[in-house]
Amino acid sequence: xxxxxxxxxxxxxxxxxEPIVYVVDDDVIVCKSLGLLFQSVDLRAELFAxxxxxxxxxxxxxxxxxxxxxxxxxxxxxxxxxxxxxxxxRIPIIFMTAHGDIPMSVRAMKGGAIDFITKPFxxxxxxxAVTSAINRDRERLSMESARLxxxxxxxxxxxxxxxxxxxxxxxxxxxxxxxxxxxKEITVKIHRGHMMRKxxxxxxxxxxxxxxILGVSRVGHV
Amino acid sequence: MAAVAEExxxxxxxxxxxxxxxxxxxxxxxxxxxxxxxIVTGPLSTVHLSRVDVFVPIFxxxxxxxxxxxxxxxxxxxxxxxxxxxxxxxSGYLFTALLLIPYLLTFPGVFLPGExxxxxxxSTAWLYVAWHCVFPAxxxxxxISKDRESKQHGSVWRAIALCIALTAGLVLAVAIACIxxxxxxxxxxxxxxxxxxxxxxxxxxxxxxxxxxxxxxxxMRRRSILDLWxxxxxxxxxxxxxxxxxxxxxxxxxxxxxxxxxxxxxxSLVLFVLLYEITTxxxxxxxxxxxxxxxxxxxxxxxDVVAASIAHEVKQPLSGMITNAxxxxxxxxRSTPELDEAREAFQQIVIAxxxxxxxxxxxxxxxxxxxxxxxxxxFNELIRETLTxxxxxxxxxxxxxxxxxxxxxxxxxxxxxxxxxVLVNLMTNAIDSMAAVDGSRILSVKSGMVDGGYVGxxxxxxxxxINPREIDQIFSSMFTxxxxxxxxxxxxxxxxxxxHDGRLWVAPNAxxxxxxxxxxxxxxxxxxx
Numbered sequence: 001x002x003x004x005x006x007x008x009x010x011x012x013x014x015x016x017x018e019p020i021v022y023v024v025d026d027d028v029i030v031c032k033s034l035g036l037l038f039q040s041v042d043l044r045a046e047l048f049a050x051x052x053x054x055x056x057x058x059x060x061x062x063x064x065x066x067x068x069x070x071x072x073x074x075x076x077x078x079x080x081x082x083x084x085x086x087x088x089x090r091i092p093i094i095f096m097t098a099h100g101d102i103p104m105s106v107r108a109m110k111g112g113a114i115d116f117i118t119k120p121f122x123x124x125x126x127x128x129a130v131t132s133a134i135n136r137d138r139e140r141l142s143m144e145s146a147r148l149x150x151x152x153x154x155x156x157x158x159x160x161x162x163x164x165x166x167x168x169x170x171x172x173x174x175x176x177x178x179x180x181x182x183x184k185e186i187t188v189k190i191h192r193g194h195m196m197r198k199x200x201x202x203x204x205x206x207x208x209x210x211x212x213i214l215g216v217s218r219v220g221h222v
Numbered sequence: 223m224a225a226v227a228e229e230x231x232x233x234x235x236x237x238x239x240x241x242x243x244x245x246x247x248x249x250x251x252x253x254x255x256x257x258x259x260x261i262v263t264g265p266l267s268t269v270h271l272s273r274v275d276v277f278v279p280i281f282x283x284x285x286x287x288x289x290x291x292x293x294x295x296x297x298x299x300x301x302x303x304x305x306x307x308x309x310x311x312x313s314g315y316l317f318t319a320l321l322l323i324p325y326l327l328t329f330p331g332v333f334l335p336g337e338x339x340x341x342x343x344x345s346t347a348w349l350y351v352a353w354h355c356v357f358p359a360x361x362x363x364x365x366i367s368k369d370r371e372s373k374q375h376g377s378v379w380r381a382i383a384l385c386i387a388l389t390a391g392l393v394l395a396v397a398i399a400c401i402x403x404x405x406x407x408x409x410x411x412x413x414x415x416x417x418x419x420x421x422x423x424x425x426x427x428x429x430x431x432x433x434x435x436x437x438x439x440x441x442m443r444r445r446s447i448l449d450l451w452x453x454x455x456x457x458x459x460x461x462x463x464x465x466x467x468x469x470x471x472x473x474x475x476x477x478x479x480x481x482x483x484x485x486x487x488x489x490s491l492v493l494f495v496l497l498y499e500i501t502t503x504x505x506x507x508x509x510x511x512x513x514x515x516x517x518x519x520x521x522x523x524x525x526d527v528v529a530a531s532i533a534h535e536v537k538q539p540l541s542g543m544i545t546n547a548x549x550x551x552x553x554x555x556r557s558t559p560e561l562d563e564a565r566e567a568f569q570q571i572v573i574a575x576x577x578x579x580x581x582x583x584x585x586x587x588x589x590x591x592x593x594x595x596x597x598x599x600x601f602n603e604l605i606r607e608t609l610t611x612x613x614x615x616x617x618x619x620x621x622x623x624x625x626x627x628x629x630x631x632x633x634x635x636x637x638x639x640x641x642x643x644v645l646v647n648l649m650t651n652a653i654d655s656m657a658a659v660d661g662s663r664i665l666s667v668k669s670g671m672v673d674g675g676y677v678g679x680x681x682x683x684x685x686x687x688i689n690p691r692e693i694d695q696i697f698s699s700m701f702t703x704x705x706x707x708x709x710x711x712x713x714x715x716x717x718x719x720x721x722h723d724g725r726l727w728v729a730p731n732a733x734x735x736x737x738x739x740x741x742x743x744x745x746x747x748x749x750x751x
Binding site: 027029030032033034036037039040041071098099119120121122123126 | 530533534537538539540541542543544545546548549550552553563566567570573574577
């Protein structure tokens, strides 16, 4: 982490931020009751009466989940789901409905929902669904931030170092890489040492994994 | 109701009016026969054809088969329609079919050279006279009886058996007269080939007379497809007369052969039309059944949707109540209970509870009567009106109505349309249950005062009745014994009667059928506000 860019530490800090549950239901009673339920377990909840309201809200990148009623005025729950997918918002969605038929739940799950709850529900079920959704989102966020972190480190490398990384992770020996780049072997060794330190890679397999995540390949960078 | 009645009328074959196209085809057939007549008597009159004895059994077999099938189809029609007129015409076809047997046996040269197997030289000719005079007589009987409201109330099969027996007896009597008393009958034939000089008087004149009178009778009462084609058949019979005698009065002439061909046509014409019509009606029936099924499914789906939306509306506040209660418990179960939040949760439960109650009240209001449409009604008048609504159905199914309406009935307060719906439903059910049974069909409707200030009515049928095991289910939704029913009728009937503070129940009728009882409080007792 020593080489992490300053904005990285900010991102890392965001992961431990307080999670938020977004509740979208046009029924005031249901909406408020969920608000109270989450309050009773000290979960921060934001309540919305329509899909539009949620779309207008700028969603911070903290672990969160959306609880969405299928039947909503204007944009329906399913339409909101596809809108969010289009906008590349990957917050997990838990659908809920007072209808609860199989085709509906199949449609929701196919659209990427992580759970489908029929009203009325047991508080335990809802809280478990929310917890697992938030955990999943937390994982997603940390993966995303790790990737961003890696990308930043990679961008810090000089062009030579980037080339060395591509060749070495492709399985070339220092000698071969030197021949490929038209450099002396000793020079390649120096670049390699700098590169490994800047990327914070402990071993070659570690570096290969990073190259995979970043999509660095010999063809692309040489 | 009116639309349904019209739809059903289309299925009664002998009541169907002919289409303009059919009229044109019939006219074309008649004109075509005249053209044939002029060709045969004109250019072809000089052609001499050789005698082919085997032609006679072939032609007679063809006529026998088509006549007997026509008779069977018409008897089958009678078993549904129970109209005596159909019995006449069916018997007519049976008569001609059976008469062909002695006709064939007496025909000279078929089984024995130069003479008939039985009877003398005049027998065949007199049997021909009987054939061509008695059939128009049956048509005449049909024409005269068809507009009368003569319905067969007893067993259909007994009536058919009686007709067959009488017709067979008639054929036997005619055959005996023509064969055994042949010597006493005036001579028609000069020999086994040539017609005698008396042919126009003993054959031509009576046949023409019978055909023309039957034709006139039919023309005056013409209405259905059957009437139209029977008229065409009579025209064909009529054409046979001059064609047989002019230009060459002998057997195995061009005229004689063409008369036999025309006879095959005239015997199969009605059969063709009947078969064509049956096929057409069958396809229409199929369409109608499909339509009904679609409609039923559509209605069922609607019912389903209504139920689902009610469930949704109730589950919303219920869900809110449960979740609020859960939240409230969690606030109270904390190490330091948070009373303000718990109070808030309980207030929300109260609000949600009231809303759930309002939803239920709203649903009931949808199905409840609107009192403002209630008026003071005479139940007898309502029954009479309803009977006129179902008159068509009653007539079509040959159902006798026995109405015993108590003249000193108190008035009731109610929704005229709804109460009428109940009566129409109950009567239609009664008619439907009787349409499928053999034997007497009686709808008896009674009204009277019932103890406790109620006006009562009963609708009794002699139909299939209700299975005692199903008697408790018939008022529940989705129960039906009808192929095309959706099982909502009786349920709705009962809820209408109960919303009038009345009762609707069913009991078995003796010896068979069911009695539906309706009772509604009479207004003079002030039971209804």
